[in-house]
Amino acid sequence: MGPSSRFSLKRQLLLWLLLPQIVLWLAGALFSYRLAGxxxxxxVDATxxxxxxxxARQVKPMGNGLLIDFPRAAQDVLEADPSDKLLYTVSSPPGQFIxxxxxxxxxxxxxxxPPLGEAQFYDGELDGADGDGQPASPVRVAALYLQFGENPKAQQTMLVQVARSSANRELLARRLLIDTMLPLSxxxxxxxxxxxxGVGAGLAPIARLRRLVEGRKPNDLRPIELDAAPQELRSLAQAINDLLDAVRHNVQGQRRFISDAAHQLRTPLxxxxxxxxxxxxxxxxxxxxxxxxxxQESAARSAHLVNQLLALARTEPESVTRQTPVRLDLGRLAREVTAELVPRALQQQVDLGYDGPDCGDRDDDGADQATASExxxxxxIALLLREALVNLVDNAMRYAGRGSSVTVQVRRAGAEVELIVSDNGPGVPEALREQVFERFFRGTHEGNGCGLGLAIVKEIVERHGGRIALSDAEPRGLRVTLSVPAA
Structure with a gap:
């Protein structure tokens, strides 16, 4: 597993964008500290x-000597702050303490x-304050060389030094650093x-593309619409669309062959x-x-298989998109389909009935008494919903057997309308209730089915945004419930 597989694109972008900021922040902190120092x-040097x-002005030359006019009050002023007092030394010639x-x-x-009248600044260490044995402390020192004496040819040099502890200077530098780096941080x-x-917003089109691809069903081959995406992502979407288009043409060819073959076989069968x-x-x-x-039985079974293949072809996405959905009364449709299948039910000795809103009494004007809430x-698409109901009732009559009863129900359940087909036959084992929706899968070898009925029903229901569920009927049998969003 390579490094690219261990890190997400978002993490890599954040790493490359945030890491330079941290490095620059550290460099800025070091530069600011030096600048503050x-x-x-x-x-401090100005002071x-x-x-x-x-x-130096308090030390005045007099003849060949020096007059030091340095009152005690001035000395107390220099040493007033014990934590930051000024230390001074006057020597002449340099090295001889005065x-x-x-x-x-x-x-x-x-x-x-030495340069006369020009101050020099340097760092040093003070070995014990006033010789009291304290440890050495860093100081900042200013040194000034001056000349004195009345005879210009015999003038002497005087060194004036003033020092201040570096602790306050470091404190000032830290305060400047904090005041500078705090807003920068x-x-x-x-x-x-x-x-x-910004990285999250920039990568949002990728997440949107992922959701568009992940939320699709295996047979949904429509092109991906991503017009608002960046150019690089649009190129990826176009590549995926080209692939989907190639797969769609291949699948369409196969479906066209099945539909044409079924049409050609329908008449001779x-x-x-x-x-x-x-x-x-x-x-x-x-x-x-x-x-x-x-x-005769084989011919009937082959004819039934051809009809189911044609019905399956009508439920495919390409066929569905060519049909316009309309608002229809599912109760009325179920009642009509049930009435059409009654002759077949009588021939197979099956008690077929309907229980739904259209079974209520009508008023003098012939209108149903069902309220708007019902x-x-x-x-x-009426043709597809009719096909689904015919398959459910046909399956129920085929596998429930002679002498059984089949009931078609339609009712409102919240925001959905439920179409229920129940029988009192042997039912379907719970272990097989997921497999029966697969194409050409048969849960029993009895009857002459082809294993496409429930697959067609599931395809139709999903095309309408609904779902299908199998459950046990009371006291025995199978109950198939189609739930479709209400208009």
């Missing part, structure tokens, strides 16, 4: 430079001719949500059946009569 250094120049803190780190380089989260939604019946009626009793009876109207 630089700005913090600039702010140190001001303090250094102010301290005033301040002896532990300030020296400049990193001591040039032979919110923007990253919002962008990630937008990317997530009807003639064979008629001639065998006449020969059977005129032949004297004997072995020839038995052979003619078998011929309406059993459906939207469908």
């Amino acid at each position: 630089r700005y913090a250094n600039e702010a 140190l430079l001001q303090a250094t120049r102010s301290l 005033l301040g803190n002896r532990n300030l780190p020296s400049p990193p380089a001591k040039p032979a001719s 919110v923007l990253i989260v919002l962008m990630s949500m937008i990317v997530w939604a 009807a003639g064979l059946k008629s001639q065998s019946e006449l020969a059977l009626a005129e032949a004297p009793p004997g072995p020839l009569t038995m052979r003619l009876a078998r011929v 309406s059993v109207e459906v939207t469908g």
